Amino acid sequence: MKFCSNCAAPVVKRVPPGDSLPRFVCENCGEIHYQNPRLVVGCIPEFEHRVLLCRRAIEPRYGYWTLPAGFMENDETAGQAALRETAEEAGARVELGEPFSMLSIPYANQVHLFYRARLLDLEFRPGAETLEAALFEESKIPWKEIAFRSVGLTLKHWFADRKAGRFGFHAGDIPPAK
Amino acid sequence: MKFCSNCAAPVVKRVPPGDSLPRFVCENCGEIHYQNPRLVVGCIPEFEHRVLLCRRAIEPRYGYWTLPAGFMENDETAGQAALRETAEEAGARVELGEPFSMLSIPYANQVHLFYRARLLDLEFRPGAETLEAALFEESKIPWKEIAFRSVGLTLKHWFADRKAGRFGFHAGDIPPAK
Numbered sequence: 001m002k003f004c005s006n007c008a009a010p011v012v013k014r015v016p017p018g019d020s021l022p023r024f025v026c027e028n029c030g031e032i033h034y035q036n037p038r039l040v041v042g043c044i045p046e047f048e049h050r051v052l053l054c055r056r057a058i059e060p061r062y063g064y065w066t067l068p069a070g071f072m073e074n075d076e077t078a079g080q081a082a083l084r085e086t087a088e089e090a091g092a093r094v095e096l097g098e099p100f101s102m103l104s105i106p107y108a109n110q111v112h113l114f115y116r117a118r119l120l121d122l123e124f125r126p127g128a129e130t131l132e133a134a135l136f137e138e139s140k141i142p143w144k145e146i147a148f149r150s151v152g153l154t155l156k157h158w159f160a161d162r163k164a165g166r167f168g169f170h171a172g173d174i175p176p177a178k
Numbered sequence: 179m180k181f182c183s184n185c186a187a188p189v190v191k192r193v194p195p196g197d198s199l200p201r202f203v204c205e206n207c208g209e210i211h212y213q214n215p216r217l218v219v220g221c222i223p224e225f226e227h228r229v230l231l232c233r234r235a236i237e238p239r240y241g242y243w244t245l246p247a248g249f250m251e252n253d254e255t256a257g258q259a260a261l262r263e264t265a266e267e268a269g270a271r272v273e274l275g276e277p278f279s280m281l282s283i284p285y286a287n288q289v290h291l292f293y294r295a296r297l298l299d300l301e302f303r304p305g306a307e308t309l310e311a312a313l314f315e316e317s318k319i320p321w322k323e324i325a326f327r328s329v330g331l332t333l334k335h336w337f338a339d340r341k342a343g344r345f346g347f348h349a350g351d352i353p354p355a356k
Contacts, residue, residue: 003186005211011183018306020266021251033183035252038214039289072215073199077282077351078289088198099349102277104255111217111256128196169347171277173255 006031037109040150041081042069043117044158045094050135051155052119054089056147057131064147067114067154068092082115090133092124101154101170112150112174116158116167149174184209215287218328219259220247221295222336223272228313229333230297232267234325235309242325245292245332246270260293268311270302279332279348290328290352294336294345327352 002011002024009028016023016032024033044067045052053065068089072081079096086092097116104111119135126133136142138159146152153174161167180189180202187206194201194210202211222245223230231243246267250259257274264270275294282289297313304311314320316337324330331352339345 002183003181005180005183005189008181008186034249036216037250037252039217071212072289074213074215074287075284076215077284078280078349079282079351080284099280099347102256102280104257106253106255106258109252111250169277171256173257 002033004029004031005033035109037104037106037111039072039078039081040069040110040112041072041078041115042067042085042113043082043094043096043115044100044154045086045090045092045117045119047119047122047135049162050137051141051158052090052092052124052133052135053141054126054133055131056129057126058129061147063131064145065142065151066147067151069112069114069151078113079115082113082117086117087127089127089130090124091127092133093120094118095120098167099169100167101150101157101172103150103153103172103174105150105174107176112148112154114150114154149177180211182207182209183211213287215282215284215289217250217256217259218247218288218290219250219256219293220245220263220291221260221272221274221293222278222332223264223268223270223295223297225297225300225313227340228315229319229336230268230270230302230311230313231319232304232311233309234307235304236307239325241309242323243320243329244325245329247290247292247329256291257293260291260295264295265305267305267308268302269305270311271298272296273298276345277347278345279328279335279350281328281331281349282351283328284351285354290326290332292328292332327355 004026007029068086070085094117182204246264248263272295
């Protein structure tokens, strides 16, 4: 059972008048509790043709490698979220470039957004949610130990674009795993 | 006062252990109720160099013109959200193109995302949240009656890119109004 965050009465799931989808509706105060996808924002920190990855110290995907990224917070821009997460997870200072990839993950109710970024120095150190942070050239990327498909796809596009000499913007969807 | 949606106990706003920002925390069951920005997704439906705008039948900005757009829902991709909102608000069928603009609006805890789109026919008709839907060429756009700055900025970029003969991807932030 779920409760109304405004008045603590039980909520029911039903289609409100004029709507087309079932929502959590409070039958006491009338509040409709919408649920919407969340943005996960990060970056691809580059240093002399290598990319900074973080090995996760938390679930899901403990021990797997990821790009620095996390849930965008209220009161910040997407770019500020990317900088904050990069500082928190990798202790890294970057100069942010253009958005590079945006991937909808409907089965997780998330949209993942990654910016290009230039690592400003080598003073990075893992944060509390990271076991280790390290730079990888393309041939050393641990492809079989990448935490999320959005990260693997972003890295594939990034190395392909770098080879082509031109970075684009890559939008797409991640289907459920088979 | 706010209540826990899991157990109906009162929640308090405090910084959880290991976190850096105050959250709504339930001191009964321990649940942390995060609040995150929402994605507003829409498109720029084009038909023979004109753009389809909708005059709002709802607040905020009742009576002002906007591009078809709305809150992305759980269980859908960003592209599906753009198609759904275009159908709901303008009764319009479009073929979606590439993402065109992405604007963070931190004071509203929103990110607005617009896709390029080609209107497939002229059978559009206003939905319940729209007073009227109409096609505008650039010189007829009601610039002083545009509902949201993200929409005005997207339209400016769109007409400028069309003139330049090349459509880019425009990311940025909308600062608070002066």
